[in-house]
Amino acid sequence: METVASKVGVEEEKHLIQVTLNDYLQGRPVKDIERLRGAFHPDAYIRTVIEGKLVQWTLPQYLDLVAQATLQECKPELLSFTWDGDTGSAHVQLTFATFRFIDRFNLIKLDGKWLIMDKVSYRQEPL
Template sequence: MKKMISTTLLLAFTFSAIGQTTEEDAIRVTLEAYLNGSSHSDMEQITSAFYPEADLFLSKKDQELWILSPQEYAELFKNREKGKFNGRVGKILAIDHQNTIATAKASIEIPSRNMTFIDLFLLKKLNGEWKIISKAATLMDQ
């Protein structure tokens, strides 16, 4: 009986972990679309990661708060060659999710300009798909 309870608990834990991994993987797909799109100047890939009405709260020299829509943000890459690596290196640092909401943190390094940004994301699962509903970014002191 004791072995059966242990086995049941182990299976429950395993299925729970698998479920969480699946959701985390789905969140990673969304974040990677943004990171890869912004690293390769792919406007469609960038916007695909966002809820269309999301707000992006960004850092800009001499401006305390710079707010853009996903489309406005993607347009910052329009004069660069689509698909060509542009020097931005993105890395997911953390993901936390509960049911249909998630938070995430990523670093964006631009070595050629000696710049590192930290991005914080708020995500929501909408119609079975994870979307970034808000993003805030800050430029780290160099």
């Protein structure tokens, strides 16, 4: 039986996870580097496949790439997320005019805050 206390705990966790995911979803399209930095664990890795090869960046390298990217209109979407204890995962996408990033995140909760520990990204083009 679910109690009021457990429902409150679930809603609080959902909210905390959504705060982190929204920092990414709202920060990335406008190149808000500090908001993005706050969504990720400092030791996070970002990975993708380019021309059939695995490419990976540390968080500082990734943030440098975002800072250099062309600013474009974007539709950010949270597709799904789930968690168990202090680990979780999320599926999001950023749709630009001619391509879409489809991202999957591994999340971890440290000191009461959810952080993106790893990002695996797929670039779908053209739309």
